[in-house]
Amino acid sequence: MSDQNQAPTAGRTQELLMLGEIKGLVQGLKDGQLQQDKRMESLENRFDQRFDSVDSRLRTVERKAAVAGALSGSAMAVGTALMIEGIKQWMASRGIGQ
16 A cells, blocks of 8 residues: 555656657547548548539430430431332332342
8 A cells, every 4th residue: 555655756757758658649640540531531522522423424425325326226227228118119110020
């Protein structure tokens, strides 16, 4: 019991000072990590907004491309059918293929 009431020795004082320094360093690291987390979250939010914007524009372009592809495919099908009918009529009028 008498040990608890005694004043800290020089070695013990040095140990307590070093523990205080370590605690301060750990707290500084913790604060820096929290600040870095906030920065990363902010950056992630900006990237998400940007990707959403690009994604919506890409969807618009994809829809337009799908419509254009369908129209050009339809036009090609009609054109091919007309050419085949024209060739059939031409061959029938010339007597070819009978």
